[in-house]
Amino acid sequence: MGSVSEFFQHLMNGLTLGGIYALIALGYTMVYGILKFINFAHGDILMVGAYIGLFVFDGLRGDAPLGVWTFTAFLIAMLVSMAGCGVLGMVIERVAYKPLRKATRLAPLLSAIGVSFILSNSAAWMFGTQSRKLAYPFHNDSIVVGGVVITPHQILILAVSFIMMIVLKLFIDNTRMGKAMRATSLDQDTARLMGIDVNQVISLTFAIGSALAAVGGMLIALDFKVYPTMGTMTGLKAFVAAVVGGIGNITGAMVGGILLGILETFGVAIFGIPQGLKDTIAFGILIIILLVKPEGLLGKAEKEKV
Amino acid sequence: MLNFFLLIVIYTGIYALMAIGQNVITGYAGMLSLCQAGFFAIGSYATAILSTTYGWSFWATLPVAALLSALFGVLIGLPTLRLKGDYLAIATLGFAEIVRNVLNNWDSLTRGPMGIQKIPMPSIFGFVINPYKKTGFLVMTIIFVLIAYFLFQRLARSRMGRALEAIREDEIAAESMGINTTKYKVWAFAIGASVAGVAGSLQAVFSLSVTPGTYTFMVSIMVLCMVVLGGMGNFKAVILGAFIIQLISYFPQLVGLSSMIPPQFKQILFGLILVVMMIWRPQGLLGREVRDYSRLTGEKGSVFRKKAKQAVSSTQGGER
């Protein structure tokens, strides 16, 4: 009994972590799907999102006691952060990536690394390198369900990340713009010939991906701390999640994210991997998946056309 | 002041070695690797551990540092090189982080975050190369860079350099022309890593202590900046790039304004250099080195060169 509830406890923790990875992985996968390039700065956009959320939430909340207002303030902060990061993502694309669409394969990648470095160091300069904490918007008294401890903020993370994923999936599958995005990712030139404004689609992709990263950043901030380089490791892991699920595949990113969260939690809790080496689990998984099934769980193998 | 300038030149040398390695991997073979910091760390720790715990001389630790780095280069390279460039960047970045993680946690070997202190100074023919006196160390560093420069320059001009460039230009075509692309990519990775390992050894005997905090992502980014700024595929340019980046890095101290300029400024500048160079001058300040075949092509080539000249002069003539 004890070990069963322990198992579910770890599963619950893994699921929460995985939900966040999935949100961030979506940004990598969407951009890759359309531009076939890894947006190295994605992890740093998450960091910016966490800072915006933190400042707006603290500003709105003031000294108010925990209650309906603080929760509302949290949601407002999240929307502001999403909007801010959405715009940031679009601007970055316009300035640093768009001029390089016809350049060599390495150029946008190097540019993205530069952007990532600019973002994290600007944050360190403006906000300092000390880590901050995002306060809980509600009482975080844990609930015990069948021996499994669940905290309200875990429920929040799960609820927010799953709602976001479902909305995105509906958007991509059912709207005109979603269809345009899918068409662009299949064949940019043909999409353009069919009257799709490819530039607009790319901008929107960056906006959505960055907004989701902002949410991910804020949810992480609830559990961990906010600091200028927080996005590096989380971003890398989310990227691993995207690759595991099959890069370019939206459902894959969700599956990969959740899977990675669970594997990481289990790796430490059940397989006894030392806490200090927790971060290496994701890279171990990356190497294994690249060797065994490089197209990912749900991805399609693509061969360069000769 | 002079002392400070010497420090910059020494760091230019140490980083130039890493940049030369990066240039083989990125400038010639066209692979984006982000783990020079990892190989740098492996080299440093190899020298630190062997010379403190086991009492080896610095010169004996050098080949170990180079070979160990190369070995890790092959280990990380083999599974990832078959894949597209973008994956390689992430996988190598992850590898560098793992190296730092392991250095931080493997207390019995690396003494964790405290690092290893009191690394003995190297000596040659009874002459101790004391990093505090700088000049001797400076000479040693310059000799290292010169040796690396000539070895790698020659390598780049050989058939291997040409094969690497073919792989960079079009891997499928290179493979179809009988070039074993996997073999060459792994080789490029191994030698690029080994020279970073040697740089690590120098770093260890320069600071006489090693701590995991020295070998961050920042190091890999600086090295990348040096190559991008100077010019990919040109070893002279890469050394120039190393000097400029180190100058920027120490500029606040050099002009005595370090209290006024926040430390992040230079890092932001490095980021900007990457973005701006990619957009405005992707070939770097000096551009790629073009092999000179005039020794071989003589007449044939000169006909073309003459024609090119005529074409230029005729357009100028037209303007007049």
Next chain:
Amino acid sequence: MILLETKGLTREYGGVVAVSNVDFQVNQGLITGLIGPNGAGKTTLFNNMTGLDMPTKGKVFFNGHDITGKPAHRICRMGIARTFQNIRLFKELTVLENVMIGRHFKTGKSPFHGRFLNALDSYFRMSREDEQMYSSALKWLDFFEMGELCDELAKNLPYGHQRELEIARALATDPQLLFLDEPAAGMNPQETEHLMETIGKIRDLGITVVLIEHDMKLVMNICDSITVLNYGQKIAQGTPREIKHDPAVIEAYLGKEEE
């Protein structure tokens, strides 16, 4: 004598059959044409024979040796060279260097045994090696009357020259068998005429040629034997005259061209 043949070669991509159970033969010393409508699987068949793709089923034999699934560089070294439908030159390298790459695996051998000594030796006698490479590379450049362009970057060449340079690069590997993937694509009639002569000259050097081509005039004029693919299947094989009158071919392909 059969130089190369495939037996029951099949290539599927996740359920889509690109090439289905094809038996393809190439006779030594002749020019073989591979034709068929777009998407018939011609390039896929090429890729499966040159090691760039791995057949789902079936075998490829070259000189009686099974070369199925061997890596492309090994197949090239055995004596099969190729060009590409969308020209794949080393754009930032010079014309001369492009052809020298074709000589790459021919050099680097030394009288020493053991990898290390070998590598060391080739490292130090670079200039001698370059000279050897240069003279054989130049031979092929002169064959295409491009010797004077040797110091030009490949990307700056006019289109027709780029196609020829790709053939020169392939020939520099001293192949027994040369695959040309749509060599006349994008050429004007004069250039095509010139290309036909060149292919004839290559055949006269004793090199077997296989070509994919849409230009019927070229195919019918220079090929000794033609194989027709349609929807991944071989529908006909024979001399140009036979192919011209084959009802299956006319229906699938030539029907549109004849009134």
